[in-house]
Amino acid sequence: MPALLRASSRREQQANTLRAAYLPWTSKQQSSSRMKAFAACVTAVAALDCASAFVAPVVTSSFASSSLSRTSARSRAPGVLRMSSAVSTDAKVAALQECKKELAGMIDKTNSHPIMIRLAWHDAGTYNKDSTEGWPRQGGANGSIRFEPEINHGANAGLTTALKLLTPIKKKFEEVGWADLMQLASATAVEVAGGPAIDMKYGRKDAVAPEDCVDEGSLPAGNKPFPDADNAQDHLRNVFYRMGFGDEGIVALSGAHTLGRAFKDRSGEGAESTKFTSGDHVARGDGKAGYGRKGGSSWTEKWLKFDNSYYATVPDEASDPELLKLGTDKSLFDDEGFLPFAQKYRDSEEAFFEDYKKAHKQLAELGVEWEVEGGISI
Ligand code: HEM
Secondary structure, three states, X not given: OOHHHHOOOHHHHHHHHHHHHHHHHHOOOOHHHHHHHHHXXXXXXXXXXXXXXXXXXXXXXXXXXXXXXXXXXHHHOOOOOOHXXXXXXXXXHHHHHHHHHHHHHHHHHHOOHHHHHHHHHHHHOOOOOOOOOOOOOXXXXXXXXXXXXXXXXXXXXXXXXXHHHHHHHHHHOOOOOHHHHHHHHHHXXXXXXXXXXXXXXXXXXXXXXXXXXXXXOOOOOOOOOOOOOOOHHHHHHXXXXXXXXXHHHHHHHHHHHHOOEEOOOOOOOOOOOXXXXXXXXXXXXXXXXXXXXXXXXXXXXXXXXXXXXXXXXXXOOOOOOOOOOOHHHHHHHHOOOOHHHHHHHHHOHHHHHHHHHHHHHHHHOOOOOEOOOOOEOO
């Protein structure tokens, strides 16, 4: 039986395709069939998630680039052509730095800080440390959220808006993969909103097709009924322990709700609009006007400024009733395991920023396979 038919997994099939394409290319052939074999070889390599040492000499030629653009529909899907494997680390760092500048401008102009952070968190937060499925089906920051069915999961309602904002930037920076782009946008959004600079790594491998998506149901719900627990704290622990976080990480990451809003037509939470999300209210930290879309309910008054005000408003019974408090937010001050961290972040913005940086980085690296071992810094 031919080797390809014996291959039981998709990855084995890809490896066999590569072998089948590579062998004729190395043999004596007419130049046209060698070119075809070469193109097939490049396609197969692009579909594989390994062999960067092999990719580099192959795809750097201009012929390889044009061949790649004519390959199968599947390999034309965004992110499949991981040309990044062929790009030198210096060139990739330069592209990521430029891309970051472009993202900062776009985020500042569109006031899309919160939704960029939510997109990256929902891509990464599917990770299951106990999964035996391996990459990418164990979830994590691999860009699979850009595919249906994942983007249509209930928890991801509204996130196509963020993908649409990123798409022109993705086109401009081919070298930057989707998973990296989402995480770069999120870390940049935190910074642009006045939060800490996060020690991020880049060079994530991208999920390549809808079958790489995780099943629905791995992200947290904000209020009862919780699918797996009677109360918010047990639900939070079920979800975040599965990703490998502890109580400190749960409380620190929840502080991202210092930014943004909940919308009736997305999560169903909050009000249609409040005095903080409509009219003349200024939500940005720099005093400039602007919301993106109007409406929804925010957790804080300055919901486009990254600070520790979330930890002050959530437990404050005298806080404005138009501010949002989900059951999960309130549990940070009700549960004795969460409470010391919540109080620490309320009392010290510096402590919050320190722990938020660590937790955000950990989140951004969940389930990641790196093109270059350990990832690259920019
Ligand atoms: C702790 C469990 C969490 C729950 C239950 C939760 C729940 C929610 C809900 C219901 C919304 C409203 C979505 C909408 O209607 O558009 C939301 C928005 C948001 N979430 Fe969370 N979330 C959690 C954790 C996180 C984490 C870990 C982060 C990031 C590190 C995060 C960042 C955000 C941001 C920035 C928004 C605002 C999005 C916008 O304004 O468009 N959340 N979250």
